Amino acid sequence: MNRNERMRRWQLALGGDEQTDLSERDQRLSAALTALYNAPLQTKGRGGLGASSPRVARWLGDIREFFPTPVVQIVQRDAFERLNLKSLMLEPEFLSTLEADVHLVADLISLRAAIPEKTKDTARQVVRKVVRGLMDRLELRTVELVRGALNRSQRTHRPRPADIDWGRTIGANLRHYQRKHKSIVPETLIGNSRRSKTQANLDHVVLCIDQSGSMASSVVYASIFAAVMASIPGIGTKLICFDTAILDLTEQLSDPVEVLFGVQLGGGTDINAALQYCERQIEHPAKTHLVLITDLYEGGDAQSMLARVAALKQSGVNVIVLLALSDDGHPGYHSDHAEKIAAMDCPVFACTPDRFPDLMATALTRQDIHQWAAAQDIALIRGV
Numbered sequence: 296m297n298r299n300e301r302m303r304r305w306q307l308a309l310g311g312d313e314q315t316d317l318s319e320r321d322q323r324l325s326a327a328l329t330a331l332y333n334a335p336l337q338t339k340g341r342g343g344l345g346a347s348s349p350r351v352a353r354w355l356g357d358i359r360e361f362f363p364t365p366v367v368q369i370v371q372r373d374a375f376e377r378l379n380l381k382s383l384m385l386e387p388e389f390l391s392t393l394e395a396d397v398h399l400v401a402d403l404i405s406l407r408a409a410i411p412e413k414t415k416d417t418a419r420q421v422v423r424k425v426v427r428g429l430m431d432r433l434e435l436r437t438v439e440l441v442r443g444a445l446n447r448s449q450r451t452h453r454p455r456p457a458d459i460d461w462g463r464t465i466g467a468n469l470r471h472y473q474r475k476h477k478s479i480v481p482e483t484l485i486g487n488s489r490r491s492k493t494q495a496n497l498d499h500v501v502l503c504i505d506q507s508g509s510m511a512s513s514v515v516y517a518s519i520f521a522a523v524m525a526s527i528p529g530i531g532t533k534l535i536c537f538d539t540a541i542l543d544l545t546e547q548l549s550d551p552v553e554v555l556f557g558v559q560l561g562g563g564t565d566i567n568a569a570l571q572y573c574e575r576q577i578e579h580p581a582k583t584h585l586v587l588i589t590d591l592y593e594g595g596d597a598q599s600m601l602a603r604v605a606a607l608k609q610s611g612v613n614v615i616v617l618l619a620l621s622d623d624g625h626p627g628y629h630s631d632h633a634e635k636i637a638a639m640d641c642p643v644f645a646c647t648p649d650r651f652p653d654l655m656a657t658a659l660t661r662q663d664i665h666q667w668a669a670a671q672d673i674a675l676i677r678g679v
Contacts, residue, residue, distance in 0.1 A: 303317065323357055331374050372398055384402065384406060385411060386414065390421060395428075397425065397429075400515050403421065407559075419552065425515075426551050426555070429648075433652070434523050441530065441656060468483055497579075499533070499582055500530060500531070500655070501535065501573050502517050502534050503570070503585060504517045506537060506542070506560055507590075511560055513621055517588055519551055520651055521544075522548050524655070536557075543572075566587075567599045570603045574606075583611075584655075584659070585607060586615045587615070587617070590618055591636070613658055615642050616642070618676075620646050620648060622647060633676045635679065637678035637679075642665055643675065644673050644675045644676060650671060653667075653671075
């Protein structure tokens with residue numbers, strides 16, 4: 296990098312008014328960054344974006360010109376937080392100019408009660424666009440891995456003739472090939488046992504999601520995964536959201552957009568009450584996987600919450616605690632509660648959305664999640 300380029304980058308980083316030696320494009324870039332990062336926090340003072348929707352829309356247009364989409368999303372979030380621009384999101388003209396991502400959806404959900412009628416259609420379109428993108432990214436892999444896990448869990452070495460998996464059977468018996476007869480003697484048969492359609496023989500997944508404000512991104516991703524898993528035969532899926540109240544969204548899982556608009560982000564946290572509700576929904580503990588997604592900051596009865604987790608685990612429920620289901624995977628959480636639950640032999644860790652399908656496949660095949668996480672280089676909370 297030559298001296299001129301170093302000087303250019305320093306000027307862009309430091310900002311300020313005296314930058315006449317920059318090109319016209321660089322001056323626009325510097326002005327766009329100065330308007331955000333050199334402005335007083337949460338004010339409309341000098342150098343800020345102001346309250347004008349057209350002015351902010353032009354600023355967003357400049358940002359999109361200068362930076363790739365992931366950077367635009369970061370700068371956009373900084374603008375909402377530093378300059379208190381969330382009120383402008385209630386205007387449909389402004390909302391339609393924003394770069395849609397998971398964080399924007401979370402903001403819209405939290406503002407749902409304040410969204411005026413004229414903006415609701417635009418807000419729904421923005422959420423639907425993000426949901427469609429997430430489904431394109433996550434649905435196929437989730438369906439493949441979960442279906443494969445269900446099939447493996449039903450595998451048997453005493454299949455009926457119609458249920459023999461000939462490809463796997465031949466592979467397992469190649470050592471018994473008879474050259475003289477040019478045939479394989481199938482000493483070991485591999486196939487799938489026939490699934491009973493009764494609830495007792497189905498695998499059940501309960502996603503219990505903390506919908507307090509700090510868990511916003513996790514709520515969005517968990518809702519998408521719940522909708523995908525609910526569409527897979529051979530698995531029963533429930534979606535329970537909670538703060539100090541409990542919201543069972545299982546009946547809305549056919550439409551993830553409706554699920555998200557049913558979520559009520561914000562408020563306190565009563566994990567114990569949510570677990571009590573989930574406990575009442577579980578009919579077959581040994582066939583149930585409870586995925587509790589929370590930072591474990593309990594606003595209710597913490598001792599009862601820990602005792603309830605222990606009781607669920609003892610009853611045979613496969614309890615998994617995700618401290619976050621988000622792209623960054625670095626959550627803040629209540630370390631004491633996390634360590635105590637980990638001591639109950641429950642896996643406790645943060646998970647990124649791209650790893651969640653593999654996690655569910657591991658759980659459904661009754662493999663050791665601790666070993667899976669270690670192989671994925673995921674930091675597990677250690678019990679005390």
